[in-house]
Amino acid sequence: MTKRVLIYVPAYNAATTIQKTLGRIPESIRASASEILVVNNASTDETGAIVDSMQKAGSMPNLRLITNPKNLGYGGSQKVAYQRAIDEKYDVVAMVHADGQYAPEILPKMLEPVVRGETDLLFGSRIAGNPLKGGMPLIRYLGNRVLTTFQNIFLGLSISEYHSGYRIYSVDAFRKIPFQNLANDYHFDTEILICFQAYGLRIKEMPIPTHYGDEPNFVNIWKYGLDVLITTASYFLHRIGLRESSNWKRIFNGKNPWQV
Numbered sequence: 001m002t003k004r005v006l007i008y009v010p011a012y013n014a015a016t017t018i019q020k021t022l023g024r025i026p027e028s029i030r031a032s033a034s035e036i037l038v039v040n041n042a043s044t045d046e047t048g049a050i051v052d053s054m055q056k057a058g059s060m061p062n063l064r065l066i067t068n069p070k071n072l073g074y075g076g077s078q079k080v081a082y083q084r085a086i087d088e089k090y091d092v093v094a095m096v097h098a099d100g101q102y103a104p105e106i107l108p109k110m111l112e113p114v115v116r117g118e119t120d121l122l123f124g125s126r127i128a129g130n131p132l133k134g135g136m137p138l139i140r141y142l143g144n145r146v147l148t149t150f151q152n153i154f155l156g157l158s159i160s161e162y163h164s165g166y167r168i169y170s171v172d173a174f175r176k177i178p179f180q181n182l183a184n185d186y187h188f189d190t191e192i193l194i195c196f197q198a199y200g201l202r203i204k205e206m207p208i209p210t211h212y213g214d215e216p217n218f219v220n221i222w223k224y225g226l227d228v229l230i231t232t233a234s235y236f237l238h239r240i241g242l243r244e245s246s247n248w249k250r251i252f253n254g255k256n257p258w259q260v
Helices: 018-023 027-032 047-057 073-087 104-115 138-155 188-198 221-239 246-251
Strands: 005-011 035-040 063-067 092-095 121-125 167-170 203-207
Touching: 005 018, 005 027, 005 073, 005 104, 018 035, 018 047, 027 104, 035 047, 035 073, 047 063, 073 092, 073 188, 092 104, 104 121, 104 167, 104 203, 138 188, 138 221, 188 203, 188 221, 221 246
Parallel strands: 005 035, 005 092, 035 063, 121 203
Antiparallel strands: 092 167, 121 167
């Protein structure tokens, strides 16, 4: 059976990069994907107008644009895309950031393990590659290493990083986890990884190249780091029964998936 693939591009104030990033998606993927979806998260620049003009030009007939009437946050924008993937009965969804930092050129290789049913999540790891050579700032590299070590200890996993946004998901996985209950902020990415672990879903990694240019970055790294630490620690304490977390109780709808 041919898998129906959704390429999802979260975009916020990406007018200087969105067209080039979409153009970097390999022709084989542009031709075979059921949909290339740009979710414009209430940008204040010309991001939406650029994608709209690309649609009208017709060079990418499966290109679609959703513009959120207000900014839903990084996690909130993802919820829009993943719900659409479920509603449209897609099989696989790949997230490719609009700034082009995660290379669209390797999408064919990234998609393969999920399309073949070998994993529920294929995670593109910058750390498994050579992130400093790719321009990752040293403070981000060190922060990534510290947070990842902490998370591996408390989650019982052994992945090389938790903080890459290059992810390929099985859509069926979203039918099994309460992703709509997760954070609307950037630590949505941490919470969804925890959900995959809690619900016994499969996670694999693949090394990816790293590119840091002059693209704008909207992440407050100190707030993000604190959110990740709190999210991970509260889940660990909740799971071992030492301290109930109202957040994780809400996320899991009052039921602990590892006890079902």
